[in-house]
Amino acid sequence: MARMQRLEVHGRTTVITGAASGMGAEVARELGRRGARLALVDRDADGLSALGAELTGTGHTTHVIDLTDDGAVSALATAIEASHPHVQALITCAGSSMLGDISQLTMAEMRWLMDVNLWGTVNITQALLPAMRREPAAHITHLVSIYGLAAPAGRIPYAMSKFAVRGFTESLRHELERSTVSVGAIYPAGVKTGIIGRGRYAAAIDPAVADRAAAAQAAMYHTEPADAAVRIVEATVRRKPRVMIGREARLVDVLTRVTPTRYWAPMRRPLREAIDTTTPIR
Template sequence: MAKKRRLDVRGRTTVITGAASGMGAEIARELERRGARLALLDRNAEGLAALAAELTGTGHTTHVIDLTDDEAVFALAGEIERAHPHVQTLITCAGSSMLGDIDQLTMDEMRWLMDVNLWGTVNITKALLPALHREPAAHITHLVSIYGLAAPAGRIPYAMSKFAVRGFSESLRHELEGSDITVGAIYPAGVKTGIILHGRYAAGIDPAVAQRAAAAQAAMYHTEPADAAARIVEATVRRKARTMVGREARLVDVLSRITPTNYWAPMRRPLRDAIDTTTPVTPA
């Protein structure tokens, strides 16, 4: 297969979902430094406005959208195409987390997370494929997760959604072979964003217990968002198929391939407090 050429993002548009905060906002800042035009998507209107006010480039647009609304997403794709004649890349960062054991979670809670993390990725990708096909070279980057490599206890809906996004990304990459669109998956671990602290937890969990578990997970993060964003953008312009971000991601990638049925044994102890959503919080 011929080597895919590196993208030049200057003057071309990247669409970023989940752009109002976290990794999406950091990726937007990195791409603007490289001269890209941006279409920034999020359901958080206030966050989008704050990011847009911070950016100094021209030609950027913001779009308030609920990615679980398929009809609205496909309508938005036309709006983006009218504002941006050269949509070169799509980076999907939108997502949420969900704490809770299977006995604590409801079916509605698990379906909600699948709608956000999986279907919100699938619909914007499908909606923008015609625009991407019109470019001489284009790339789609999906943010998966370390939990799309290995599935821990206490994170069933999140792992389900991320394994599904991984499968979607790989199938789509194979489907688009021979076209001018390439597809890559990013597997971040330990990035210091607020996803776990601002994510949801099962209604059946004591809020104090959920906060303790989320804090324990967040304490394990050490990669700075700006550093992760630089790696993700570089993987995008290089059109890489698979990128690990963070030391833990590389370790878990190797571990899950070496021992695909027993990787949980060495992961259990470090994650003990982060997956404990049942032990009551002892008053100070």
């Protein structure tokens, strides 16, 4: 098999969704240090503005948008192509979380998370793909999750959305295998981004109980966002199809291969407090 051509990021454009905070912002900073031109996408106008002012280099653009709005995404793709003649990479960091078990969640709550995590990812990918096909080499990096490898109790909407992003990523990789565009998935575990604190929880959950579960989940995060960003950027530059970030991701990857129907048994105990959205606060 021929070795895949590396991307040269200096002076060429990477589009980053979820760029206003967390891993998206750290990925932007890392690429900015490498001389990339950036199209930064997020719903958070203030966060994007602050990041844009911080970045060195020229040619960066910011785009405030809801990725679940089909018309807005189509217009976004046109605007990005007008400002960035060479879009060679897309890194999708946008996403949210949802706490609650099946008896607490509503269909509307679960659909909302699927719209954000899955359809937002599909939407921007489909919209930018024509521009990326025109490049001699391009790469799409989707952030999945450790919960796209293993589905824990208490995280049904999040696991559904991340397994779906994984499926989309792998199917798209196969569709594009004879093109100049490669596709990769990143499986982070325990990155200290604050996503669990900024995410939502089922309206049926006592807010204090939700806060307790979110804090227990956050206490399990060990990887610094800046360290994860270096791995994500390197995976994109090297056009890697599959990268694990964090010791837990590598362990879960092995566990789900060895025992695909019983991996929950060893995971249950360390996650017991993070998935408990029913025990009252005493």
